[in-house]
Amino acid sequence: MVIGICKEPEGENRVSCLPDVVKQLVQLKQEVWIESGAGERAYASDADYKAVGAHVADQKEVWLHADMLCRMHFPESDELLAQAREKTIWVGMYQPLYHAAEIQKMASRGMTVCSLDAIPRTTRAQSMDVLSSQANIAGYKAVILAAAHYPHYFPMLMTAAGSIQPAKVLVLGAGVAGLQAIATARRLGAVVEAFDTRPAVKEEVMSLGAKFIEVEGAADPSAAGGYAVEQSADYQRRQKEKIAATIAKADIVITTAQIPGKRAPLLVTREMVESMRAGSVIVDLAASTGGNTELTRNGETIVHHGVTIIGNSNLPSTVPADASKLYGRNLLHFLQLLIGKDGRLQFNFEDDIVSAACVVYEGKIRDARILQTVQQA
Known part of the structure; x- marks a missing residue:
């Protein structure tokens, strides 16, 4: 052949x-x-x-x-x-x-068409899991990209001229990309919080030194192959309230949530973006499927209300x-x-x-x- x-x-x-x-x-x-x-x-x-x-x-x-x-x-x-x-x-x-x-x-x-991103995310298929291998890189690069656009330090610094407070990072979605983003942000010295609809990832998030934001009553994601699943209207309302309260205090937001075959879940509204401090940065890794923020434009970087929003689903290509x-x-x-x-x-x-x-x-x-x-x- x-x-x-x-x-x-x-x-x-x-x-x-x-x-x-x-x-x-x-x-x-x-x-x-x-x-x-x-x-x-x-x-x-x-x-x-x-x-x-x-x-x-x-x-x-x-x-x-x-x-x-x-x-x-x-x-x-x-x-x-x-x-x-x-x-x-x-x-x-x-x-x-x-x-x-x-x-x-x-x-x-x-x-004949073989799409490697359709391979089931099972133990036997781990060595063929292109979604995980590439998402790992995307999570890492998302934080590096955010740091490059953020007008402040990531770590806490104490100098003779005064102290610099550490950056506060919020990661939405704790799959492969999200966990790598957490690990990278922590290595850079940021204070990190993470949200995911799957309670099972709480231990992994905390083991990386991040705080897990939990909203009870999520739909069972066990059959979704590591992706997010659609949630009830009541859950989405409580989720929105929780994220809104957290995002207003965040300096960096990394969003990673996607649903196979459907539009990426909308997690960050225009109002939430406008509640963030000027100079804050959002990196949306779900941009190619609609984005997790209301303002995301795939393949573009925009500034809204002083907040930089980077829509990029192809960060592995930069490594x-x-x-x-x-x-x-x-x-x-x-x-x-x-x-x-x-x-x-x-x-x-x-x-x-x-x-x-x-x-x-x-x-x-x-x-x-x-x-x-x-x-x-």
């Missing part, structure tokens, strides 16, 4: 595979073609790929020869998609529940070397489920990981939720 590693669109600095992963794919009897320049933004040169046995070619050649194309993002246009052969296998992070139209286009050409390394290892472990000992590809849909990730197989949409969205369009 020929595996093509594509160059990502402008604005994306990661690459699906760095040379160390390509070397292992070659050892698995795969022929690997690299689009020239694909790894440059992640500090991997064409020469590095050639040294481990890959073929380097231009985009047209790679797309024409590849049986499988590894590309994190969808092709940006129908014209670009048409350059790939029909029945090509695509592997990436496609957020299929949000992009049913793009999925339908690929299905109409008999293609491209390590983000690519971790993503590539996730990808490799997934491909090992598909590649037999003879090097041939096989889709075993009795495997829950393969079944969940493969949202389209040879032109047939397998995920009922995507199919329903397509039929309703």
